[in-house]
Amino acid sequence: MTDISNDTPARGGSLLVTDARTKRRNRAETRFKAYGIAALAVGMAFLVALLWAILSNGLTAFSQTYVQLDVPLLEEKLDKDGDRDPDKIAKVSTFGYKPLIEAALTDLVAREGIETELDGKALTKILSDSAAAKIRDRVLADPSLIGQTVSFDLLASSRVDGYLKGRVSRESLARDKNLDAAHLDLVDTLREAGAVEKRFNLAFITGADASDSRPEQAGIGVAMLGSFFMMLVVLILSLPIGVAASIYLEEFAPQNRLTDLIEVNISNLAAVPSIVFGILGLAVFIQFMHLPQSAPLVGGLVLTLMTLPTIIISTRAALKSVPPSIRDAALGVGASRMQAVTHHVLPLAMPGILTGTILGLAQALGETAPLLLIGMVGYIATNYPDGVAEGFLAPNSAMPAQIYEWAKRADPAFYERAWGGIIVLLAFLLAMNLIAVLLRRRFERRW
Amino acid sequence: MPPIWTALIVLVIAAAGFVLARARARGAARREARRLHSLLHYYGWTAAIYAAGPALLLLALWLVAQPVVTRSLTWPVLQAEAAEGAVPSLMMADVQRLAAGLDTAASSGRLSPEAARALPPEELRAVMADQGVALGSDVTPATRDAALRWQRVSGLGHLLRDIAVIGLALAGAAWGISRARPDIRARNAVERAMRGGLIAAALIAILSTVGIVLALIFNTVEFFRLYPAAEFFFGTTWSPSFGGGSELGILPLLWGTLYISIIALIVAVPIGLFAAIYLAEYAHRNVRSWAKPMLEMLAGIPTIVYGLFALLTVGPLLVEAFGRGGWLGLGWMQGGTAVMTAGLVMGIMLIPFVSSLSDDIINAVPQSLRDGSLGLGATRSETIRQVVLPAALPGIVGAVLLAASRAIGETMIVVLGAGAAARLSMNPFDAMTTVTAKIVSQLTGDADFSSPEALVAFALGMTLFVITLALNVVALWIVRRYREQYE
Structure with missing residues (x-):
């Protein structure tokens, strides 16, 4: 009778037996679902691979090889006149300390009864270049040590450190002029004797960056301070400005051309590539306003402009979620609109605003590209800022910029530092996100 | 007096105005608030705002204007020398540094301005070096005179500034106190001022856009004055050399950018879309509650991490x-840095962008559509393919466009993962470079901002800005239009 029955194949047999077409459709259904699961699994696999790469490569940066050495601080080398005059002691440069270290190493080898073809000068290659400076600093701080034999924990050189961490092998040393297999034999024996050991490396977290030739000494502490001052600038500027702008747009703005323009602007600013903000910072803050290059202040200003849209968008959502009845009640008992907003709406929206601000800050903390343009890389952050004003204005690095800087250097020992730096950075981001989530859980209110 | 002190004094005056005005209002009301x-406190705030507002505004304007005025007043001294071919900007920089050095010397009492005037110009550089002030070149008599003039003019300017700002603050406070009368509507005045502040904050969003556009346009125009625009947009060679004779064609960079973005989208769109479909249509609530945040973690990881991942893990x-x-x-x-490396890693980064936006959009498709389709006997996958996806398509296209704009503007992954060679090649395993990577390489280091090799970065930035802005406007338009359809 109807056309339909002509198109569809007539169903014969039992309903309990699935026909070929139904089977095909069911297979397609299973396949489709499998695609979804596979896609999700691939996404998760990428996440796991990323985290695994970070942890497996970076955790080693938190331990470091030290050599325990009894160094005789000979009076005839360090203080010839014997009057402990700090000025005269300061005149002995790090070169003056090198023979002492040589002697101490030779002594150590002899005392442990180790046979090695290496002589004094070659022996010092297992130590970091910074060893002499460390001893000198200690002596300058306490001249009374001169004449005694003092035990020092000195950094091993990055090759030795890499050997203990499995990064450097005897084969890879064949083309390396800094260290031979003989050194590694020596390190093995010293390790058994307990003079060489791997230890937790606090200096990586608190320390300063070091020059190209001393990866073992490099730390992320100074860059962390740079990031801290930048975040301070971002917080101080973007929170009040962002909240004020959102209050205006959400509570007071009439629907007109100007507010439309502002709205479109904010949603587009949120999507402008970060590098463009770097160009803006370079052209406006450095070229035009002559603010100092590499300063956390400038970095903070650029990141503020980037973070503002994020904060405004989340603050508006928080304000919107406060029900109109609150405003109506306030207005009803005689408050002005401004009073209704500042006394009632804003306090109720505060948890949401703070959550959005923390997330915006976390985003700003990890941002690198604009910092490259305002000169926060290429700068070796070796000194802590001397004070608060210095902290804002003196050249510094920032955590992501420091990681980039390490990733660019030639010595693979710096890669370990870069991964380690990422762990520190991610720890901060994780903490900030956790705080945001907890804030949301604690104060979230369903109206 | 440094400006920060002036500002603090203004704030102290404002605080005093607050206390006095409140006291006066209380007196006028004869202790009866009715x-x-x-x-009461609104009267105080009126005075404080009158005192601090205009004064701080004047201070800010003065800080911006003074260097410009001083420069134009100092310039005549140097004019004769500039005619001989010296670079004006460098000369002015030297003059400013010398003036600053003279200031510190005068304040530490080592060199009074009179003594500096008497000193032969040749010796000034050595004297300044003692002060820790490094000068670019030897001091000429004109430079010295200009520096002394700079010092005098700016000193006078600072004095005038402090007098004007503090005077204005005092006048404002007095005016505010005089208006602490019962019949004055203080709350309305304060709320008007607050509202003005709110509007000003909202305008900063516009200001920063204007700042971006102006900074880009000025420098781009400057660049096209030095380098023909046609060669920039249609040139197929990119070989900047700071010695001159560079070829700055954007096509190889655009090609690299597009190639990497396409690979990234080929990775991100299927994975992101299927993940979103699974999460929205199939997944149990429990699975969804942990799988969605985990995918979104990928979006929260800073791009430098992805860059390092590309350089050190994926590349090798x-x-x-x-x-x-x-x-x-x-x-x-040939090497670890290649289009494929950067594209793959960028694809991973984009998965959550595609998946969360698509997830939202698929969830926004009304349940009645699904119920209708299922009721007619379609399987779930047939419902998704033939009903849900067509309904959600515009939104998904918007999401993909947003992801594309992200990919085009991404910097760190390509700087670390894609290589530095600008070339037009079809092989995805070749190293290529992108617009963003070249902006970084042209602007880091000590390039001077007058050479076409540095200025080209602004033209590149302008191109990038226009492309991403266009993509965004279109994407947001599509997404918004689509949302309205079902609301």
């Missing part, structure tokens, strides 16, 4: 597979 139009892995003597024995890849 007689006043507004609450790909070389082992596709490089010379690799597992596949293809020998297609």
Whole structure:
């Protein structure tokens, strides 16, 4: 009778037996679902691979090889006149300390009864270049040590450190002029004797960056301070400005051309590539306003402009979620609109605003590209800022910029530092996100 | 007096104005708040705002204007020398540094301005070096005179500034105190001022856009004055050399950008879309509650991490597979940095962008559509393919466009993962470079901002800005239009 029955194949047999077409459709259904699961699994696999790469490569940066050495601080080398005059002691440069270290190493080898073809000068290659400076600093701080034999924990050189961490092998040393297999034999024996050991490396977290030739000494502490001052600038500027702008747009703005323009602007600013903000910072803050290059202040200003849209968008959502009845009640008992907003709406929206601000800050903390343009890389952050004003204005690095800087250097020992730096950075981001989530859980209110 | 001190004094005056005005209002009301139009503290705030507002505004304007005025007043001294071919900007920089050095010397009492005037100009550089002030070149008599003039003019300017700002603050406070009368509507005045502040904050969003556009336009125009626009947009060679004679064609960079973005989207769109479909249509609530945040973690990881992942993990892995003597024995890849490396890693980064936006959009498709389709006997996958996806398509296209704009503007992954060679090649295992990577390489280092090699970065930035802005406007328009359809 109807056309339909002509198109569809007539169903014969039992309903309990699935026909070929139904089977095909069911297979397609299973396949489709499998695609979804596979896609999700691939996404998760990428996440796991990323985290695994970070942890497996970076955790080693938190331990470091030290050599325990009894160094005789000979009076005839360090203080010839014997009057402990700090000025005269300061005149002995790090070169003056090198023979002492040589002697101490030779002594150590002899005392442990180790046979090695290496002589004094070659022996010092297992130590970091910074060893002499460390001893000198200690002596300058306490001249009374001169004449005694003092035990020092000195950094091993990055090759030795890499050997203990499995990064450097005897084969890879064949083309390396800094260290031979003989050194590694020596390190093995010293390790058994307990003079060489791997230890937790606090200096990586608190320390300063070091020059190209001393990866073992490099730390992320100074860059962390740079990031801290930048975040301070971002917080101080973007929170009040962002909240004020959102209050205006959400509570007071009439629907007109100007507010439309502002709205479109904010949603587009949120999507402008970060590098463009770097160009803006370079052209406006450095070229035009002559603010100092590499300063956390400038970095903070650029990141503020980037973070503002994020904060405004989340603050508006928080304000919107406060029900109109609150405003109506306030207005009803005689408050002005401004009073209704500042006394009632804003306090109720505060948890949401703070959550959005923390997330915006976390985003700003990890941002690198604009910092490259305002000169926060290429700068070796070796000194802590001397004070608060210095902290804002003196050249510094920032955590992501420091990681980039390490990733660019030639010595693979710096890669370990870069991964380690990422762990520190991610720890901060994780903490900030956790705080945001907890804030949301604690104060979230369903109206 | 440094400006920060001036500002602090203004704030102290404002605080005093607050206390005095409140006291006066209280006196006028004869301790009976009912007689006043507004609450007591509003009278205080009126005075504080009158005192601090205009004064701080004047201070800010003065800080911006003074260097410009001083420069134009100092310039005549240097004019004769500038005519001989010296670079004006460098000369002015030297003059400013010398003036600053003279200031510190005068304040530490080592060199009074009179003594500096008497000193022969040749010796000034050495004297300044003692002060820790490094000068670019030897001091000429004109430079010295200009520096002394700069010092005098700016000193006078600072004095005038302090007098004007503090005077204005005092006048404002007095005016505010005089208006602490019961019949004055203090609350309305304060709220008007607050509202003005709110509007000003909202305008900053516009200001920063204007700042971006102006900074880009000025420098781009400057660049096109030095380098023909046609060669920039249609040139196929990119070989900047700071010695001159560079070829700055954007096409190889655009090609690299597009190639990497396409690979990234090929990775991100299927994975992101299928993940979103699964999460929205199939997944149990429990699975969804942990799988969605985990995917979104990928979006929260900073791009420098992805860059390092590309450089140190993915790149070497790909070389082992596709490089010379690799597992596949293809020998297609020369080094770890390649279009494929950057594209793959960028794809991973974009998965959550595609998945969360698509997830939202699929969830916004009304349940009645699904119920209708299922009721007619369609399987779930048929419902998704033939009903849900067509309904959600515009929104998904918007999401993909947003992801594309992200990919085009991404910097760190390509700086670390894609290489530095600008070339037009079809091989995805070649190193190529992108617009963003070249902006970084042209603007880091001590390039001077007058050479076309540095200025080209602004033209590149302008191109990037226009492309991403266009993509965004279109994407947001599509997404918004689509949302309205079902609301």
